[in-house]
Amino acid sequence: MDHGTRFVIVLATATSVYFFFVLQDGYNCVSNRKIKGFLPIRQVTAKYSTQSVIQNNLYGCTVRMPDKSLLPDNIKEGKTNRKERHLSFPTDYKKSVVEIINPQKYYNICDNIAIRIQARGANGSMKAYGGDYFRIKLFTEKPGYSAVGPDYFFDYENGTYVALFTLRWTGTVRVYAKLVHPSEAVEILNRTTEGSASKVFTFYGEFKTQASDGKNHSEIVICGVAPFEPPMCNVSASQTHGPWFCMYPKNKKLSCKDWTTISMNPNSGKQLQGTLSTQELAVFRRTKVHLNTTLLPSIEVRGTPPNETNLPNCNLPAVPPTIQTNGYFYNNSWRPLNCRVNHFEDDDIGTCLQGKSIHIYGDSTGRQMYDYLQASSRCVSSQNHPYMKSCEKDNLSMQFRFHGPPVRGRQVIPVKTLRYVAEQIDDLEGGPEVIIIFSIWAHFGVPDGTFYRDRLQAIKGAVGRLWQRSPETKVIVRSANTREHSIGGFILISSDWIALQGEKTLRDVFSQDKRFSFLDVWDMTLVQQSKDAIHPLKPTIVQVMDYLLTMICL
Template identity: 35%
Template sequence: MKIRGHRETVVSFCCPKFAAIFLFLAVFVFIFLLFNMDVLEQYENFFIYLCHINLLTPCQFQHKVITTFPAPRPHLQRRFCSFQPRSPEDALEERLLLDSIAWPETPSLPVPLSLEQTTDPAHSTFTILPEKGGRQWHVGDQLEVMIKTYDFKGRPKKSGGDVLLARLHNRALGAGVAGKVLDHLNGSYSAVFSLLWEGSAQVEVTLVHPSEAVTVLHRLTREQPDRIYFGSVFRSGSVSETTTCNVCLRPTQQPLCNYTDLITGEPWFCYKPKKLSCDARITNYNGGFHKQLKAQEEKLFRSGVNMKVYIRASGSASVTVLPKNKDQPEVKSSIVHSGPVGYYYQGAWQALSGTKVHHFNTSSAISQCLKGKVVHLYGDSTIRQWFEHLNAVLPDLKQFNLHSSVRVGPFMALDYANNILVNFRFHGPPVRSISVPAIELHYIANELDHLVGGTNTIVVFGIWAHFSTFPIELYIRRLQSIRRAVVRLLDRAPGTLVLIRTANPKTMTLDAALTNSDWYSLQRDKVLRAMFKGLNVHLLDVWEMVLAHHLPHNLHPQPPIIKNIIDVVLSYICPQKGS
């Protein structure tokens, strides 16, 4: 030890150039650590995950219990929601998807917050192009609208990022079609519509959220992914305890129960009860919602002021559409318009892509279509509506009493004479619902892996609304596991019909915006469409079917829309010749 100390002294004092080098390296390492704490945090999260799956011996499991973690450093509190590593292919796809849905940069919020510089729908306007008269519109043309946004002082906005929806409609004709909106990133936007019916067509533009509200929504997901929290009841004999559960649990000194699915890898954790084991978990329930906005931020989410508010027209809001002119060249829009998937006319959905829609207006027509079929419905309450609709319109379809939750199910109904079986099962957690037996929460991918499949099997699923408050990486990974199961199902039974429901716009209140905003739904809707593109599956574009309809937006679309959706489903099951 003396020799070592002597050598260190020699280096420090006899060779000052080495001391300078060591000092430089020390400063470099300090700067590296200072600016790369996220990297270190990822390593720490990775080691925590290894503890979760019992690959590191310091975190011994007792059944499914993880022993106490050390208290996290303060800077790690903001990223307590970590996920298990995936394959390089999945990780690359996740990165590409995140890049593809990147929202335009939104403004930082001043302190104290004032609405003066935020987007005001009352001052904003839209104009049908071209602005000067003399233009005739025909069926088959495209109508373009320029939208200009202003703040509450009437000053033009200079940046984009607002959430806008657009619709063209004629209430008297029961006609409507969704428009496509393009952000020019300078406070102006374009909306383009396909003209698909003769007569009047009125433009409707809605500000869902100002860009400043998107700033808040983005921050909430980053900083508070656990703002909706869940709980479980644990029971053994006369002893009962409740604890908090979630995908993302903040690190504490309390041990965790790890309920990560062994097949799909889907994460779920609960704080371990003090007296009972993790195996004593009985139920899962929605624990509540932490509304932790900063001062004055509620101003950005006011119904009738700056949330789901119509923008007025500068000039006429409608055009008259003449019959299609064969000699007239097709109008080319100045923005890319992929075209709608369909539109309403006389209240009935007309598909422009996919299968030709046949309208099943009698119970006998529906029964004949479903005869000999097994229909598996997986998802949330917006899929449960479809089970309820079929159960209501088919008198011979009898629902079994499985003594299950009326909200979560599972449900089963049988028409014995026509050999029709319809099942519904809720997707796996997170599930915002009343108390439900934990054993009834099955992941869709696992359910698909238990299906034989075949030409008489129809699989329908929709999964979106319960994932809004979580990092979108969770949603991407859930869809990746479902997609793998769909591929396996179609490989072993290529005749299986697989239908996938998209998200839909809904009514906006303050709480609804913070937990299930249309902005969150839009982001997940883009991911869903990209995830299943190219597979032998069919997308049910409920987003456009709700947006194009005259009825108010609702998380659970109203019966006329549900009827049209079921018509599309049945048209895929029983396509007409030539469609």
């Protein structure tokens, strides 16, 4: 074998991944060793190899497993036990400690740096179990905003966490860490997403009809995804996994076929909050709180910044099965690791979309994308309802349609405007210039992951039937994004942690068919400069849309 040659052989079974390494350049050969959580997912249990595995990307930087100096073996791993959690001593962001494991006077571009978080309780004692939801990034604010998330984040399940980063730009780099939820809150959220909220978080349904004598009859009842005690109205769409039930109207002039509107029960948040004890509610009083990193030594990075001009334009990637860092911000622009994003002015967008038929289905995050494209391309609106939008210009057509129930919001929505996405796909004619975009996640925090998975599977099946009719149709799945956290019961169904669980489900469903393409907004919003928002703010949404347009136009 020539000096400098590196081989990485990967063998995979259904449940395990084994890596065989042959590393020259002074490394000893390493025999096979089982690794749990090797892939660069956002958070994994800390079972790891102590040797480096090198993976080259087009920038020349490497993503490598930490060596002994970065992740020493003398940290005793714990085991998370739900019964051991103490609500009286949740993780305290003021007492938790952040430190650089391998501090140096200078670093070079592509060096690795490891950051350790030691979770502590309010009394300063070290936590004995893991499960806290932290977010951590490296960033620089000037001359332009640059930021990156970790390649790996390890939870030792004993209160110790380690994030491994690749340094990707020069200058003074700072560490930013926040505690999104302590593990005690995550445990409660687990209980919520396992279905305990399905009968508490409910909606209003109005039933309305006109009798033969001309008199109008109406009644508002409680509706939701969980069945009620009979008598009830089962208004589910079984073929598209749209379970929906309403209490039967007391007015004898009304029947189940008279269901006309849906709206969110404004008392649901308080009712959901009422399922928690005072002690449980206390762990949600503060979310997304910043850990103290001001005393950390400066990270000075030297070298030549990577040149992205050698990279190809981004094309439509398949949906990845896991969550991982695939890009970073550099001088206010988003840079994927293996391709180049181009910026589009309004005229560029109009030119790009000529001849295309774009169909966006989902929630208001999809509507935000439609509004951006419609305004930029100057497409003339023919329908402008919050749940149904469409426009045309020359040979360009676009439409947005909201998904079927559940739909959160204070508006009273006519049922006829909320068709299930799978039903709409079954009615659609595809083609080589037809682009379908799904953004379906924000309203599915209740009742559980199975409910969301089944809905996605129904949509996936409808797209499969569409591809039988029109195999050249492009279908893009947009990820979730981080959002603002509210206080009170609503956080139990709208936390970033819940969105993260849904994101894992979404990727698992659609990654099984490589014909689905992917727009990763989650990775971008984790490290954005703007504050978290359900509808990403302008600096971020511009980057999202540039990324999308690069993939479909160039």
